[in-house]
Amino acid sequence: MIFTGPHPPTPVPDTSFSSFVLEHARRHADQVALVDVKGEVSFTYGELLAAVERVAGALRTRGFGPGDVLALLAPNLPEYPVVFHAAASAGGTVVVLNPLDTTPDLLAHLNGAGAVVLVTTEEQAARAAELVAGSKLREVVVFGQAPGTTPFAELLAHDDLADGPASGTLAPGPATGPLRVTDVDAAGDVVALLHSSGSTGRPKAVMLTHRNMSANVLQTCTATPLDERERVLAVAPFHHAFGLLMVMNSSLRQGATVVTMPRFDPQAYLQAIQDHRITRLYVVPTIAVLLARSPLVDQFDLSSVRTIVSGGAALDPRIARICEERLGCRVGQGYGLTEGLVSFMQIDGSPAGSVGRATPNIEFKIVDITTGQALGPGQEGEVLIRGPHVMKGYLDAPEATREALEPDGFLHTGDLARADGDGELFLVDRIKELIKYKGQQVSPVELEAVLMTHPKVTDAAVIGVPDEEASEIPKAFLVVKEPVTAQEIITFVAERVAPYKKIRQVQFIDAIPRTPVGKTQRRALKQHQDATP
Template identity: 35%
Template sequence: MRNQGLGSWPARRARSRPHRPALISERGTLTYADLFTRVTALAHALRELGLGRGDRIAYLGPNRPSLVESLFAAHTLGAVFVPLNTRLTAAEVDHQLHDCGASMLIYSSESAGVVEHLTAAPSLLAVDGGTGGAYDYEELLRAAPADPIDEPVGHDDAALILYTSGTTGSPKGATLTHGNVIWNCLNTLVELDLTGDEVTLVSAPLFHVAALNMTLLPTLLKGGVAVLMTGWSPDACFDLIERHGVTWMFGVPTMFADLARSPRWATADLSSLRSLLAGGASVPLPLIRTYQERGLEILQGFGLTEAAPGALILSAEMSTVKAGSAGVPHFFSDVRLSDPGAAKEGETGEILVQGPTVMSGYWGRPDSTAAVLSDDGWLRTGDVGRVDGDGYFYVVDRVKDMYISGGENVYPAEVEAQLLEHPDVEECAVIGVPDDRWGEVGRAFVRPRPGAVLDQEGLISFLTGRLARYKLPRSVHFVEDLPRTATGKIHKQALR
């Protein structure tokens, strides 16, 4: 095949295991032969509409087979796939479509309301029936020819534009090449030891880089089956694990916390689960212990969209010994701290990543690219870390979340970890706020466990002796919920 990129995968899998299931969703099961047939038809239809090499094809909708088909069809043509966050407003979608210069927006019925309010939409393709000038997805597939397409696509060609969450400014489109994604999949296969019989629950949204590049694509590369969830629900998650014998899943810590809080936690049949991978934020130690008591190990990964995303991984056998660590570099990745002197145990520095998974740059933003990517390929992550004597990395905090109180650096994540040790604290977040005397002091936002009664004085007293005095928050706000980004991270800018 001339296509050495992701677009060739449906054809390669269809020739080796055509009748094996590839995707399971609320709309049924697609075999690898089915997937190849539908991807080929969609690629023909898109080409007839004038789309081809280098064009940006955006998608807006939940986890459904049409998203996977659209991705592979785009890559069959050598086009660039742009999955958009389904929580965005019309104005935010407008901005990203304009920023990447999308020629086509494929969307599902759930996003029709947003699409109706776009001011400068490209050509539209509606998954659930064309209206208002949109082409009809299934109608185009039925009319398309079936002969294979083999466009030349190389590993250095752009494959994906994934917009960062934008918690610290305007979202930027990280451009990942086919090689970036393939090497990340290889890292995942090596570190998680995925098998051809894997049953992967894709529970996080596929516009999330970890859901796409760490769960869906490695599973399809290996020939397993991906079970797609259209939205997060602990009950639905338990149901799907039991019904399909799910062997592994990725989730952000809040998702794993939701499962542990569910009334079904103690009795659900989780015997099929082999691996649980958490990312997007550090997993609180109490939650790790809860899963260990259930006989389940949570592997922790650290990464970012710009690294496709995997950088560090904590293996199952080390999850207890090194609880709280993000692990060691992935097999085909290199990680170090920015300050050479920080290699000394206990010292901190910004975490840097290098390797074949690191993005080619931000779409159309050379200055932003130069600010994070050195000439020799080291990517600044914006995260502060430390390394222990065994070479295991610990993520201390975001560079921009750190605040300075009385001349001392305070990392909110350290304070949050101690707050979470309190038996009545369900969730928390700490930020720095202005103070006339100290410059900045900490403010904690705490969500108590159901039925718990907490007060500010008691919580600060709980932290006294656990943390240096300058690290203690000066105020505590009790909240019913904490704002989050679409990837499940607590949105600290919203708290500020």
């Protein structure tokens, strides 16, 4: 059985992603589009359009155009969407990178994507030198000043109209304002590369086309609409699909004001809501727990908040209810994945525990995980989704792409779920076994590989264990050949991985439970784990 949602089919425009997102920008040119949480840097919608065009022109004069890749390594800043849409308008691809990743991880992403330009912050400038030495980067641009780099202000001051395009053919923008973009094949050209950790090893680069991204934004705007007077607090990282699509681009498409926050701090977060009179919060469950239970909340005026949208991991219905009662707002959650974000969203009347119904243009089915046979309402199996938002594939990974995408366009999510007769989706477990730590994806296989390099470890397995604040934390089960402390293991891993990937608990056991073919039986570990930290 194939399920659909409550929305009628909605046409996805065959245009560049930037033209779609900024289509209505000139209508509210004097309204603030982006402002940092301290109020030091801001762009009105008119200034945003002008900045995108100038930076796109600067990139074109440097020879950047179709087929080229720009890497963006920065926290949430008002300049972030300027750079993203400038590169996209020039016909290029943007690979968004996590500043918390290790240098070897970043080099792997840069080289895999073939990035030629890196845009980053002053704080990352020293590391950028290492990245240049180990990659094909030909220029580093920084927000601010740093030796051996190009100031972003230089690109922002570029007179695009004087120089004209260096490559590609410029097409007129939407009727409401001529955003100058290089012609693209919306359905075929990749505008963004985001990394998704698979259960089989290191992260893979997800290729999203202009049409994929436009479809995602369109789904968000329909499922969780904003009006032009709303103010959105952007703390979900823009390098993550949740932050990039739902928070940044969907808000700009609808003319809201986006208040950027480079890092999460509970008190600063609550202060920002009060000071900026935030109306919409996009949160991960960790932040929802803070809003529901922290005594800090009572010290701030959060009465402006109308809606909270949770994503990144499943939200406990009890936490959602407490948030609604405490803040006097509506709390909803959605479900998707980097390969196909905004696939489901709760609507009024969605039952507790549901992640909602399919968003516009989405079809889904539940299939038996052994036979692949389609199942009916109430039956548990893997959820597969199909729609214009589903990725083009994994970069340079044809086998992984074939495993993820069926010939008929359905995407394997790796999640065990069931649907009721109304098409409400209920997640049961993750087949992929990814660990969701504060909205970040952590691969157990990657951590196991690190653990196996420790000289005292003979076998290792990693699972995610429930944690109220973080959703899940990585826990290691180890077989060792000589005595070693849990803290020694935790420190060993922490020195080799990004902070969000650190092992948080360790348990020593006699043997790792495995199937006859050697696969780790993670469910058995979850059933028999103890509370040993």
